Amino acid sequence: MNPAVDPFLNELKTRTEVVDESLRGAFEKFPWPRTTAIENLKKSMGYSLLQAGGKRFRPHLTLLTAEAFAVNPRKVLPWAVAIEMVHTYSLIHDDLPCMDNDDIRRGQATNHKVFGETTALLSGDALLTEAFHFIANSFEQESAVGLRLIRLLGEAAGVLGMVGGQMIDLAAQKDQAVVDELYLMHKMKTGALIRAAVEGSAAICGLPFEKVQLCRQFGEKLGLAFQIKDDLLDGVSDRFENHSFPGILGKDESKKILEQVSFEANEILSSLGLTKNLLNELVSYNLNREL
């Protein structure tokens, strides 16, 4: 038991219920056409989206951002749902045979292992599409905010974000990546959606432009810290992938960078007036987490 980690995780527990309930609610309320083929699609999408065991890191982050600025976290729930749908789509496509070809994810069979490649591909396509659709339906009364969220999600998920980062990552698995590319890759592949989670929440909360920009910077630092920590945890007996931070820079240097980036994340929070906030605890939690 790590005393620095557990109180924070307990703090998150009630929020996990709220997030899971929102995801399930959005999923069940959707007007699914009643035909066998689409019931299969629904099962496949639900299997990955509602499966227990996900950390729900990005949804938590949207809620904590709202709370940090004393806004009712319910306001950002649709954004949390859309972000988690996009995250889930990316996991399903990443696991496909033509990508990482993984059989197991979070201790359970990957989507294509259960439902077949065709359905997995289409489930991913559907989750990505429905994320945008869900934002458009949820923010109808606040169209300027809604369209801004679409822009942020497009930036985070597309060529400038997850897809672009994935391309760089796949190329780096063949050739040893250089340090510049390593930063760019992580900024795009995982960092962009984490950044968007924070920035979008700040936008929904109606924060002024300058504060939204600071939130964006915080999200970027946090995303990087999160990825370096994941890279460190992914190593088995100090052996690391050659396209990871410890694989290129070594374990000790990576730990130093993780601490530096986490320090910078807290500095940005401090400039937003947040010093003993749950967002600060999230930064510490990431530093110390063991899974």
Added chain:
Amino acid sequence: MNPAVDPFLNELKTRTEVVDESLRGAFEKFPWPRTTAIENLKKSMGYSLLQAGGKRFRPHLTLLTAEAFAVNPRKVLPWAVAIEMVHTYSLIHDDLPCMDNDDIRRGQATNHKVFGETTALLSGDALLTEAFHFIANSFEQESAVGLRLIRLLGEAAGVLGMVGGQMIDLAAQKDQAVVDELYLMHKMKTGALIRAAVEGSAAICGLPFEKVQLCRQFGEKLGLAFQIKDDLLDGVSDRFENHSFPGILGKDESKKILEQVSFEANEILSSLGLTKNLLNELVSYNLNREL
């Protein structure tokens, strides 16, 4: 030479240039990150999006809708671009080995045959995402219209449209489809995006609610007529796929339905005050086209 077809195709030619120029413009102006991996992604996306030979049916339809209501067609060009991006993504994913496993599309090698499965998958994901992103960037000053377009595109591309229709189609290839499912499948798989092209254009043009609804109905009829015609043209020596209109209802009955649906499409146009419009000619063109 079919005299009913050629004058109309000539009429479309100048518009094809405008559409292709908009697609190329949007593509080139995009802030592509400068790394080798993403240059590959760009090539793959451009190969399918900008490849000569596409009918550009959906973009033309958006322009013709604007013109029918005396609105400058330039207003709907971003919508035309987004729709064509989504159409292109669907072709790339449909051709993948786990889907239709096609090597040739429009006389050229399919995307995954040229760039590999991984890049083709990611190109499709990127085109889908960037379509939403592009709308959000293009309609920033008209956010209510922009968010409405996102909603229409989400409806047309996701579970209620293309992805759902694709699932029904794949199931129907195994078991003989029943007539009800055949209509539902076509309405979703190809009809939904054609419907969205018309409805979205009408919305951009600022037509009142009732007229936008009529445009939606027209788009739905046209989409169905377009698909039945495609099904009829796909038959080789009067042999048809068992999940197509002629495969289930026979060639003669399918032709009758095509004529009936085209008649209904013109009736709706007439109720919109359009009788000798290019949209009427488009309905006739579809009836008579030979490819």
